[in-house]
Amino acid sequence: MDAPQSNAAPEPRKRRVRYAGKNPRRYDEKYKEHNPEKYASDVAKVVASGKTPAGMHRPIMVAEIVEVLRPQPGECAVDCTLGYGGHTRALLEALRPGGRLIGLDVDPVELPKTVARLREAGFTEQEFTAVQRNFAGLIQVLAEQSLEGVDCILADLGISSMQLDNPERGFTFKFDGPLDLRLNPTRGVSAADWLAAASIPMLASALNDFADEPHSTAVAEALIDAQFDTPIRRTRQLAQVIYRWFSKTYPGRPDDGESDKCIRRVFQALRIAVNDEFGVLDAFLRNLPYCLKSGGRAAVLTFHSGEDRRVKHAFRDGFRSGTYSSIADDVILAGPDERRSNTRSLPAKLRWAVRSSEP
Numbered sequence: 001m002d003a004p005q006s007n008a009a010p011e012p013r014k015r016r017v018r019y020a021g022k023n024p025r026r027y028d029e030k031y032k033e034h035n036p037e038k039y040a041s042d043v044a045k046v047v048a049s050g051k052t053p054a055g056m057h058r059p060i061m062v063a064e065i066v067e068v069l070r071p072q073p074g075e076c077a078v079d080c081t082l083g084y085g086g087h088t089r090a091l092l093e094a095l096r097p098g099g100r101l102i103g104l105d106v107d108p109v110e111l112p113k114t115v116a117r118l119r120e121a122g123f124t125e126q127e128f129t130a131v132q133r134n135f136a137g138l139i140q141v142l143a144e145q146s147l148e149g150v151d152c153i154l155a156d157l158g159i160s161s162m163q164l165d166n167p168e169r170g171f172t173f174k175f176d177g178p179l180d181l182r183l184n185p186t187r188g189v190s191a192a193d194w195l196a197a198a199s200i201p202m203l204a205s206a207l208n209d210f211a212d213e214p215h216s217t218a219v220a221e222a223l224i225d226a227q228f229d230t231p232i233r234r235t236r237q238l239a240q241v242i243y244r245w246f247s248k249t250y251p252g253r254p255d256d257g258e259s260d261k262c263i264r265r266v267f268q269a270l271r272i273a274v275n276d277e278f279g280v281l282d283a284f285l286r287n288l289p290y291c292l293k294s295g296g297r298a299a300v301l302t303f304h305s306g307e308d309r310r311v312k313h314a315f316r317d318g319f320r321s322g323t324y325s326s327i328a329d330d331v332i333l334a335g336p337d338e339r340r341s342n343t344r345s346l347p348a349k350l351r352w353a354v355r356s357s358e359p
Contacts (some may be wrong), residue, residue, distance in 0.1 A: 032076060059086025060345045061301065061334050066090055068332070069297045070351040073122035074098035077152035077293070078142075080284070081105060083160040085114040091152065092123050101127045102145060104138070106184045109163050109169075136270040136283035138291050149293040155284065158348070159183075159271070167235070172270065173263055176236040183272040185304065190232045191270040198251035200224050210272040211265035219245065219262065232322040239263050268304065281307060285314035289323045299352045308349050315353045325356040 008047060022039045073075055077164070079088045082103035091102050115130045131141055135155060143149065166169045170191060177255040181191035195203070200220045207216035222241035223232065232238050246259040255338030270280060288298055302308040308331065318324040332352075333344035 003029055011060055015272065019039070040212055045294060046205070057086075057345070058342050059084070059090070060158065060342065060348050061332070061338070061350055062087060062090050063175060064332050064334075065095060065154060065301070068328075068350070069154060071095050071099070071152050072226055075151035076147065077101045078138065078150050079103045080138065080153065080155040081112065081157065082130065083156065084110070084113055084162060085118050085322060086206050087156060088114075088128070089118065089121060089123075091154065092118070095127070100129070100181055102131060102141065102147075102150075104131050104135050104141060106132065106134050107160075107163070107264055108132060108186060110160065115277065117309045120220060120316050135278055136210050136280040136287075138284060138289050149291060149296060153291060153295050153298045154301075156298075157277075157281065157307050158303045158344075161344070171267070173235045173239040173267065176234055178231055179235050181267070181274050183275050188274065190276050192231070194233055195223065195238075195270065196227060198224070205239065206269045206273045209269075210278070211269040211306060213262065213269065215249075215262070218249065219266065223266070238266065242266065262353055272306075278306065278310070281310055285310060288314075289355055290292070294355060294357045295325075296355040297348060297352065298355070302349050302351070303347045308351070311351050315351060318353060322356055324353040327351070327353045 019086060030081070030306055069077070069091070073094075075095055076099065077091050077095060079091060079101060082088055082105035085103070085237070088101060088103050092099070096111075103114075105114070111130060111132055118128055122277060127342055130146065131144075138153075142148070159171060160246050163169050166172075167177030168180075169185070170178050170182075179190065179192040182188055189197075198206075203223060204216040204220035207213035207219055219242070224240070226232060226241045230237075232241065242263045243259050243358060246255065246262065275333040292298060298317055300311045314323060315327040319327045328351045332350040333339075334348055338345050
């Protein structure tokens with residue numbers, strides 16, 4: 001008996017996503033950059049041009065961080081902001097043989113990817129432990145790991161390129177996406193909800209305190225007034241409000257990128273407010289000495305003045321009180337080669353401190 005004939009139409013052949021023009025523009029079109037193992041030469045070209053491939057992160061000041069932390073074989077370290085795992089990998093290699101590193105990150109989207117990446121690189125569960133936690137709770141994490149203190153602690157306070165470049169996370173206004181800005185998108189309120197509930201004084205204070213916005217009150221008024229017409233829920237929608245405010249405030253004046261700088265400051269302020277980044281950093285700096293062994297080393301990489309001031313003052317006060325035996329005399333900046341090849345290293349400032357020996 002002949003087999004019954006099917007009337008179902010055959011599935012159309014799926015074609016590779018193509019993009020208009022010579023180079024991909026959209027984040028989801030950059031399929032080569034998202035597959036560095038398969039398209040290594042293409043990714044290398046992107047890196048050589050001074051850019052960061054989509055879905056990846058180029059760790060900043062790796063050599064300088066390893067130099068100030070001085071990780072030794074057999075020691076125990078903490079990377080408070082795991083991110084893509086670049087700093088973590090360098091520290092793990094220096095801790096071999098016999099060392100251990102605990103990596104913290106609040107981001108449930110990127111954390112599993114980084115763990116898989118480090119496991120593929122050969123780092124075992126005995127060498128590397130990942131914890132989804134905010135680094136303000138570092139003392140509790142160490143207690144859960146049966147550790148009274150560690151030899152090295154790193155906190156890189158920058159936002160990972162994976163988060164910045166992905167429109168769905170809401171950290172960028174280059175492309176349209178939801179105005180979210182949460183490091184952990186499963187907790188707290190989004191930037192859109194925070195903005196909807198904010199008053200002009202509340203928003204102006206955030207713009208001034210978190211981003212040094214010189215026109216904080218005027219920008220806050222423009223954003224709150226725009227909310228009355230249409231709630232701001234998208235990244236490009238917020239950007240358009242700032243563009244309109246700039247054109248109205250400075251009619252006939254060439255923009256010269258000033259409106260984009262203002263937008264970046266607004267995004268920075270909203271991100272810090274939504275994630276309580278300064279509160280988290282203050283808690284971390286208070287607890288940091290108690291997480292270090294005698295002679296333990298700490299390094300903090302900051303990316304704007306509000307962060308750097310807090311780290312500078314905490315280390316200075318700890319040195320004066322005898323909590324730290326030595327601290328950085330001045331900030332360490334990325335070298336000229338890195339600054340040329342990776343523009344995201346330009347605002348980076350590195351400070352370090354050494355825990356005093358116990359009596």
